[in-house]
Amino acid sequence: MSEPILRAEHLGITFGGLKAVSDFNITIGKGELVGLIGPNGAGKTTVFNLLTGVYKPTEGEFWLDGQPMSGKKTHQVVRAGIARTFQNIRLFKQMTVEENVLVAFNESFSYGVGGAIFRTPRFWRQEHEMHAKAIELLKIFGLDGLAATQAENLPYGQQRKLEIARALATGMKLLLLDEPAAGMNPTETEDLLECITIIRKRFGIAILLIEHDMSLVMNVCERINVLDYGRVIASGTPEEIANNPQVIAAYLGSDDDAEDDAGDGNDGERE
Template sequence: MALLEVKNLGISFGGLRAVNSFEISIEKEELYGLIGPNGAGKTTVFNLLTGVYQPDAGKIILDGTDITGRKTTEINRAGIARTFQNIRLFKQMSVLDNVKVGLHNKHPYSTIEGILRLPGYRKVEREMDEQAMELLKVFDLEKYAQTTASNLPYGQQRRLEIARAMATEPKLLLLDEPAAGMNPNETGELMDMIRFVREKFHVTVLLIEHDMKLVSGICERLTVLNFGEVLCQGATSDVLNDPQVITAYLGE
C-alpha cells in the first residue's frame, strides 16, 4: 500500500480552477518530485495536503487513513510535516527552542503546569531539551544550540527548518523549493542531507524544486504539474525527456 494516495483533488479560487483532478501515489520511503512552471499550482497542492486549504473535490489518504479536510495540526499529528520556500523559523528564538517547538505535539502538558512550572512541566522540558539536542546532533547543528536562529548562515537555517519538521516525527516530509537561494556547494550538501534524512528516519519525501540538477540527482519519480493539472508522471529520466515536459516546462 502506498503511503500517500491522492485522488481527483481540486480547488477553485473565485472563477479560477487552481488545481484540477490532481492525482499522485507515493510509496513508503520514496524520494518524489513535484515540478512545473511558476504558477502551475505546486504550492497550492502542498497547501491542500497540509490543511491550509480545504479541497472542493477529491480525497487525500495517508497510510490508509483519510485525512481530507482535516485541520493543519491534525494533519501534522497524522504524519505530514513541511518546510517552506521562504524559510519560516522563529528568528528571534534559539536554535534549540526552534526544534523544541516541533516537539510540543508529542509532549503535552497543561497550561497550569506550565505557568506554575510544576514537576510535570519540568520533566517534559528536560525530555524535550534532550530530544532536541539529539536532533541537532543528527543535523550537525548542536554547536549552534543557543544561537539565535536569525544569526545562522542561510544554508544552516534551511537545515534547522528540516530538523524542526523532523521533530514532529512525520511519515511524509514536504519540502517546498529547499534549494532556493543556495549556491551549488550548498545545493550539493542539501542533496546529501535529503538522502540522509530518508535513510536515517525512514521517511518519505515529496519535494517541489526548480533546480533540475537536484531533481534529477535525488528524485526517483516525478509528477509534472501545468496549469493546475497533471501533465506527466513516471520515472525521473522518462519524465524529463518527455516532449510535452520539455515544451511546457523547459521551454525548448
Template sequence: MSDATQPILKAEHLGITFGGLKAVSNFNMTINKGELIGLIGPNGAGKTTVFNLLTGVYKPTEGEFWLDGTRMNGKKTYQVVRAGIARTFQNIRLFKQLTVEENVLVAFDESFTYHMGSAIFRTPGFWKQENEMHEKAIDLLRIFNLEGLATTQAANLPYGQQRKLEIARALATGMKLLLLDEPAAGMNPTETEDLLHCINTIRDRFGIAILLIEHDMSLVMSVCQRIQVLDYGRTIASGTPEEIANNPQVISAYLGSDNNDDADGDSTTKAEPEPSIAKTLTEGAR
C-alpha cells in the same frame, strides 16, 4: 493501526477552482513509505497549490486524499500536522527571536505530557521530560550539523543553516510525510550539495515519505525516485528521472513561453520560460 502495504499518501482526482480558474485539476498521486517523489513544473503550474491542498490551507473543490488510510478532506491545518503531514515553505518561516533549539522544541509541543502544576513547581517529572526533549532536539540538530548552534538566535544563522533548521523543526513533529517546498532556493552549490546529503540521511534514517518541489533540476534528478510534472494545473507526465528527462512534452512545457496565467494565484502576468531548467532536461534527454 496502519497497514504497512497501504500508501502513505493517496490523492485521487484532487483539484481546486478559484472563481472560474482551475488552479489544479484531476491531480492523482500515490506515495509509499520511504519514497522520495519530486513535483516539478514551470512557474505557476500549481505545485504550491497542491501543497496547500494537502496541508489544509485550501479545501479541495473536487477529489479526495488520504494519509496512511485516513481521509483528510476538510481537516484544518493543525489537524493535518497532528495526523502526520509537515511542510517547509518557499520563504523561510522560523521563529527568528527564539534560539535554534527552541525552534525545534516548539514542534515537540504534542510530546510534552506534564501539567501546568509540574511546570510551575519544577517537579522531578518536569525536569525528566525537559531533559528528554533537550536530548531529542540535539539529536535532530546533529543530523544537520547544527548542534553547536543550539543556543544561537535563529535570526543570526546564515541562510543555508536557516533552511536546514526549518527542515529539522518539521521533522520534530514526528510526521509520516514531509513536504519540502523549494528547500534549495537561494542556496549556493556547496549548500545545495550539503542539503542533498541531509535529505538522503533523513529518508534513510527515519524511513519517512518525502514530496519535494524544487527548481534545481540537478538536485531533483539526483535524489528523487519518481517525478510528477504539472503544467497548467494538470499532470502531463509521471515516471523515473530518466523518463521525465526524455519526455518531449515536459521539455516543451519548460521551453515554451506561451504559459498560462499563474495557477498559484500569485500573479496575473504570464510566467516566463525557465531556460536553466529546460537546459538540464534537454541535456538529460541527449
C-alpha cells in the same frame, strides 16, 4: 500491497472561475521520495496547500496512511503526520535554534500547566528528554553547536536546514519540502542533498519535493510528477521525465506556442 503513505485522487481547487489545480492524482509509498516539478505558476505550492489544510479541496480526496484527510484543518493534518517547509523560510527568528525545534515537540509534552508551574519531577524528566532529542536532530544538520544562537543570526543555508529539522521534530510520516534549495549556492545545495539522504536512511519517512534545481531532483527522486497549468502532464522515473517531449515543451515552449504568441500579441508570460 501495503497502504501508501499518501494517496490523492482527482484533487483540485477552483478560485472563482479559475481552476488552480485539477484532477491531481498521486500515490507515495512508505519511505519513497517523489518529486513534483513544473514551470512557475503550474500549481505546485497550491498542491502543498491542499495537502496541509491551508486550502480545502473543491474536488477530489486524499488519504494519509489510509486515513481520510480532505477538509481537515492544518493542525489536524500536522498531528496526523504531514509536515512541510516553505518557499520563504518561516522560522521563529527571535527564538534560539533549539527553541525552534522544541516548539515542534509540543504534542509530546504531558506534564501539564501545573507541572510546568511547580517544576515537578515529570516536568524535569520530559524537559531533559526533549532537549536530548532536539540536540540529536540538530546534529544531523550540523547545527548542534549553534543550539543557543538566535535563528535570525544563522546564515541562509543553515536557516533552511533548521526549518527541515523543525519539521522532522513533529514526528511526521510525510515530509513536504517546498523548494528547499532555493537561494542556496552549489556547496549548500550539495550539503542539503546529503542531509536529505541521511534523513531517509535514519527516519525512513516519505518525502514529496518541489524543487527547481533539476540536478538535485534527478539525483534524489525515485519518481517525478510534472504539473503544468494545474494538471499532471507526465509521471515517471527521472530518466523518463528528462526525455518526455511534453515536459520539455512545458519548460522551454514549443514551436507551436511561439507561433500562437506571435499571432495573438501575447508576450508568452505565465500567470
